[in-house]
Amino acid sequence: MRAENYQQINHPPSHAFELNFGPNHPGIEGNYALQVQVEGDTVVQARADGGYLHRGFEKLMEQRLWIQNIALVPRICVPDPSPMEVCYSMAVEQIAGIEVPERAQWIRVMQLELSRIAAHLFTFGGHAATTGMYSPMFWGVADRDLILDLFEEFTGGRIYSIYNLPGGVRRELPEGFLQRVTDTLDYIESRLPDYDDLFFKNRVFIKRAKGVGVTEQAMALEYGVTGPNLRAAGLPFDVRRDDPYLVYEQLEFEVPTEEAGDAWARTLVRRSELIESIRIVRQVVAALPDIGGPLRTPIPNPLAWRVPAGESYARVESSKGELAYYVVSDGSEKPWRVHVRGPSSMHAVQVLEELVKGGRIEDVAQTMFSLDACPPEVDR
Amino acid sequence: MSDYNDEGSLLRPLRALSFLGRPAVTEPLEPRLAAEGYRGFHLNEHAECVGCSSCQKICDNAAITMVEVPELPNDEAKGIRNLRPAVDYGRCCWCALCVDICPTGSLSLSKEYVHTCTQEEIDSYFMLPNETGMHGTFYGKGWQKTETSDLLDLQRQEMGERPAELRVDNFDEIVDGFTPEQAMAEASRCVQCGMCHDACPTGMDAPEYIRSIYEGDLEQAVRWIYQSNPFSHVCGRVCTHRCEDACSIGVRGTPLAIRWLKRYAMDGVSHQRIQEITQEQRAAESTGHTVAVVGAGPAGLTTAWDLARKGHKVVVYESRQQPGGMPRYGIPEYRLPYEMLDRDIETITAMGVEIRCGEEVGKQVTMEQLQQEYDAVVLAIGLHLGRSTRIPGSDHAHVRSAVELLRQVTEEGTIEVPEEVVVIGGGNVAMDIARTVARLQRQQWGGVKTVVTALEAEENFLADPAEIREAAEEGVTICPSRGPQECVVEAGQLQSLRTWGVCSIFDQQGRFAPHYDEGDEQCHPAGMVIEAIGQMSNADQLLGDMLTERLEWDRGRLQVCENGRTSETWLWAAGDCVNGPDVVHAVADGHRVATSIDEVLRGALKHA
Numbered sequence: 001m002r003a004e005n006y007q008q009i010n011h012p013p014s015h016a017f018e019l020n021f022g023p024n025h026p027g028i029e030g031n032y033a034l035q036v037q038v039e040g041d042t043v044v045q046a047r048a049d050g051g052y053l054h055r056g057f058e059k060l061m062e063q064r065l066w067i068q069n070i071a072l073v074p075r076i077c078v079p080d081p082s083p084m085e086v087c088y089s090m091a092v093e094q095i096a097g098i099e100v101p102e103r104a105q106w107i108r109v110m111q112l113e114l115s116r117i118a119a120h121l122f123t124f125g126g127h128a129a130t131t132g133m134y135s136p137m138f139w140g141v142a143d144r145d146l147i148l149d150l151f152e153e154f155t156g157g158r159i160y161s162i163y164n165l166p167g168g169v170r171r172e173l174p175e176g177f178l179q180r181v182t183d184t185l186d187y188i189e190s191r192l193p194d195y196d197d198l199f200f201k202n203r204v205f206i207k208r209a210k211g212v213g214v215t216e217q218a219m220a221l222e223y224g225v226t227g228p229n230l231r232a233a234g235l236p237f238d239v240r241r242d243d244p245y246l247v248y249e250q251l252e253f254e255v256p257t258e259e260a261g262d263a264w265a266r267t268l269v270r271r272s273e274l275i276e277s278i279r280i281v282r283q284v285v286a287a288l289p290d291i292g293g294p295l296r297t298p299i300p301n302p303l304a305w306r307v308p309a310g311e312s313y314a315r316v317e318s319s320k321g322e323l324a325y326y327v328v329s330d331g332s333e334k335p336w337r338v339h340v341r342g343p344s345s346m347h348a349v350q351v352l353e354e355l356v357k358g359g360r361i362e363d364v365a366q367t368m369f370s371l372d373a374c375p376p377e378v379d380r
Numbered sequence: 381m382s383d384y385n386d387e388g389s390l391l392r393p394l395r396a397l398s399f400l401g402r403p404a405v406t407e408p409l410e411p412r413l414a415a416e417g418y419r420g421f422h423l424n425e426h427a428e429c430v431g432c433s434s435c436q437k438i439c440d441n442a443a444i445t446m447v448e449v450p451e452l453p454n455d456e457a458k459g460i461r462n463l464r465p466a467v468d469y470g471r472c473c474w475c476a477l478c479v480d481i482c483p484t485g486s487l488s489l490s491k492e493y494v495h496t497c498t499q500e501e502i503d504s505y506f507m508l509p510n511e512t513g514m515h516g517t518f519y520g521k522g523w524q525k526t527e528t529s530d531l532l533d534l535q536r537q538e539m540g541e542r543p544a545e546l547r548v549d550n551f552d553e554i555v556d557g558f559t560p561e562q563a564m565a566e567a568s569r570c571v572q573c574g575m576c577h578d579a580c581p582t583g584m585d586a587p588e589y590i591r592s593i594y595e596g597d598l599e600q601a602v603r604w605i606y607q608s609n610p611f612s613h614v615c616g617r618v619c620t621h622r623c624e625d626a627c628s629i630g631v632r633g634t635p636l637a638i639r640w641l642k643r644y645a646m647d648g649v650s651h652q653r654i655q656e657i658t659q660e661q662r663a664a665e666s667t668g669h670t671v672a673v674v675g676a677g678p679a680g681l682t683t684a685w686d687l688a689r690k691g692h693k694v695v696v697y698e699s700r701q702q703p704g705g706m707p708r709y710g711i712p713e714y715r716l717p718y719e720m721l722d723r724d725i726e727t728i729t730a731m732g733v734e735i736r737c738g739e740e741v742g743k744q745v746t747m748e749q750l751q752q753e754y755d756a757v758v759l760a761i762g763l764h765l766g767r768s769t770r771i772p773g774s775d776h777a778h779v780r781s782a783v784e785l786l787r788q789v790t791e792e793g794t795i796e797v798p799e800e801v802v803v804i805g806g807g808n809v810a811m812d813i814a815r816t817v818a819r820l821q822r823q824q825w826g827g828v829k830t831v832v833t834a835l836e837a838e839e840n841f842l843a844d845p846a847e848i849r850e851a852a853e854e855g856v857t858i859c860p861s862r863g864p865q866e867c868v869v870e871a872g873q874l875q876s877l878r879t880w881g882v883c884s885i886f887d888q889q890g891r892f893a894p895h896y897d898e899g900d901e902q903c904h905p906a907g908m909v910i911e912a913i914g915q916m917s918n919a920d921q922l923l924g925d926m927l928t929e930r931l932e933w934d935r936g937r938l939q940v941c942e943n944g945r946t947s948e949t950w951l952w953a954a955g956d957c958v959n960g961p962d963v964v965h966a967v968a969d970g971h972r973v974a975t976s977i978d979e980v981l982r983g984a985l986k987h988a
Contacts, residue, residue: 064440067531071440071475135396142405149415156419156489156523162475170480170529174416197395201384268384295528302481302531303437304568304594 677705
């Protein structure tokens with residue numbers, strides 16, 4: 001180091017120090033970073049930094065053909081990739097004025113709800129692990145794998161389905177698939193009492209999670225928090241019900257809420273949602289055999305397809321909250337601009353910073369997992 | 381949610397002890413087989429793949445590189461390249477868009493998904509997929525094409541044409557031409573593989589002008605078209621479209637209507653504007669060199685056009701009263717309105733080419749004079765003499781050659797035809813004369829009695845299938861596999877054509893030696909028999925004995941070097957008289973000769 005660059009560091013008192021959560025830390029999701037100022041065990045201040053996962057998706061999308069982006073967008077949220085491709089497709093369909101065949105809409109709903117189940121199982125595991133309970137984590141990941149088996153079967157890929165195209169879905173469901181969906185859902189449902197014993201009704205977990213990271217309803221609204229985190233603060237807002245898309249209007253499901261707004265409430269909302277998702281998929285499974293017709297409205301040659309000039313905003317309810325795509329076309333073969341409203345960008349930066357403040361070091365990781373923060377959604 | 385509280389027992393986790401009585405969840409150690417539609421490593425049927433590189437273009441991650449595989453066939457005319465996609469698995473994301481776009485259907489993904497290697501073998505992630513799989517073990521196809529998965533529109537836009545009943549008695553053009561919507565939809569099907577460019581004898585920039593049409597910029601399309609073809613109105617109508625035979629969309633679907641797209645672009649820009657656009661290519665200064673071209677057909681005029689563009693002074697000598705050559709005197713007007721040919725020629729003369737019609741070389745002017753007057757001379761005299769079957773009776777006055785008759789129709793507007801006519805031949809010329817005669821018969825007799833007899837079976841006809849179909853629609857009777865034996869003449873009157881059934885046309889060595897079934901005899905009544913079995917040139921008088929003697933010939937065709945130059949250093953030859961047999965080959969030949977002459981005149985290339 002050169003002398004002129006040297007700066008005297010004023011060392012804080014010994015009980016106050018700076019702690020780096022991430023970008024590589026067992027208590028952090030993805031390559032996220034929280035720079036935490038601590039006094040004793042108490043967090044005084046936190047700075048969130050999502051830049052470690054900046055991959056420039058929005059800019060990359062401007063350089064790709066309209067359908068090439070289908071292969072790109074699922075990467076924005078690894079645990080819950082399906083809403084990305086469905087939502088992007090919906091936005092493009094809106095501009096291009098493409099009608100999606102009914103069968104494709106039902107299949108899309110099934111894909112979205114299966115993805116939600118997988119994402120929630122994953123999040124339970126993560127949350128449990130941050131409170132020192134590793135068995136639920138292994139269970140969550142293992143049971144999620146059964147959902148991924150289903151994805152592998154009907155989309156060809158376990159994680160990144162890349163199953164949608166503007167206009168519909170790419171392949172027909174395999175033979176006997178709906179029965180296997182039913183079997184898997186039955187199994188997962190039968191596991192819930194075990195999860196309850198081990199995790200949700202576990203006194204250790206409840207003691208750890210109750211009262212941690214409380215979002216008041218007003219604060220949640222102020223920061224634009226959506227999804228389970230908002231519903232855990234008592235506001236029953238769900239895009240599926242309040243601004244229905246695809247065929248959600250024809251489906252019966254509850255929008256579960258909790259009042260406490262803390263880490264515990266958020267997890268309980270997700271547990272209830274998982275049950276609702278199973279209910280929705282069962283309705284789709286029952287309805288699909290009677291819904292025929294094509295899978296996809298053909299689009300022009302993708303190498304030359306020019307989506308008419310215009311803009312659209314499409315939103316879906318992902319496992320993290322309201323996910324939206326704002327897409328602008330200037331009438332060329334590539335999008336002029338794509339903006340992704342990642343739900344985590346609302347609750348994983350300022351809100352997270354606020355929530356960990358005043359809490360204890362060991363609750364930082366739990367707070368982040370209970371918010372179900374997905375760092376790549378923060379910085380697209 | 382009263383159940384979910386912290387009032388419960390601390391011992392609750394102990395209920396997990398019940399798991400001791402449950403069977404353990406175990407995963408087998410054997411590799412798990414992937415699902416049926418799994419997206420694993422690529423498979424590529426090399427025999428089906430044509431190397432069009434559409435997979436490379438759609439690849440989101442630039443993971444695909446087209447690699448030359450020398451042992452595979454490379455046939456430009458058929459639209460097959462020996463390039464095959466190689467995949468970089470460090471980049472591939474297994475989205476399978478390559479599979480869904482593949483025009484041939486050769487690509488699929490397998491159920492294989494494991495590959496590991498040491499640092500030294502890191503290159504093994506870059507693979508040339510074939511039909512055997514990543515490691516030579518076939519795991520079965522995973523993700524593959526289905527009936528509805530194609531991302532490309534494989535069916536062409538139907539060209540509107542006048543129904544048979546409206547066209548049978550007149551020479552108005554048959555096709556309507558594309559509407560803007562049709563042209564746009566047709567142009568949008570192109571994958572820009574460039575097979576058409578490679579297959580075109582004159583290397584037209586078809587992908588580029590199709591792109592321009594798709595972008596709505598017809599003037600730019602015309603600019604691309606005139607890079608390589610001054611006979612674009614003509615080729616937009618009557619080209620034999622080798623491009624479409626090579627089109628990769630045509631492997632499983634109907635190829636792009638490239639010819640009709642060219643017609644659309646040319647018709648969409650005003651004649652005035654086309655001339656302005658072509659003038660952009662004209663050299664600023666004259667070179668001072670002079671060139672004479674004999675014959676104002678496509679080959680001669682293309683040579684003249686090219687040389688004029690480059691600043692040379694060109695004079696074209698044409699023995700007939702109008703320029704155009706075979707397109708005017710050999711192609712009926714229902715296929716090519718002569719007004720469109722005139723437009724092409726006007727564009728050529730606007731480039732500074734002088735055409736002297738009615739000046740026949742060998743009569744008004746001799747080759748020696750041309751040699752002395754000009755720096756170079758080009759012979760582009762075409763093939764205007766019909767070949768004869770030389771069967772008994774073929775010397776009768778009512779046994780005519782197709783090219784002569786077609787020429788007569790153009791020159792005189794119409795000719796008298798008898799009530800019954802038989803045509804010998806199965807090529808496009810045979811169809812042209814048969815359909816022309818059929819129209820005249822309908823005008824003069826109120827009905828059609830024209831019979832086409834050909835040696836070939838119908839599926840092997842040399843004529844365009846569309847020509848055969850349209851001829852039949854217009855009332856022409858097609859008699860395939862008939863060998864002409866005699867033009868039956870009684871009392872000086874032509875009565876009929878006697879034919880035998882054909883067993884085979886070629887012998888075991890592939891030589892022309894027709895074999896007939898003599899028991900299968902037919903007599904086709906005929907007041908006129910027309911022979912359309914090929915043409916030859918008639919150059920003796922034109923060249924003079926001395927020059928004919930000095931030049932090299934092979935079975936009636938003038939021999940030239942690869943640049944189109946004859947053994948005489950001042951004389952080049954182009955078009956049908958050296959190699960044929962259609963407009964676009966003549967245009968290609970014209971370019972070749974013009975390039976050679978230009979190089980020689982500029983002293984860039986000394987004749988060896």
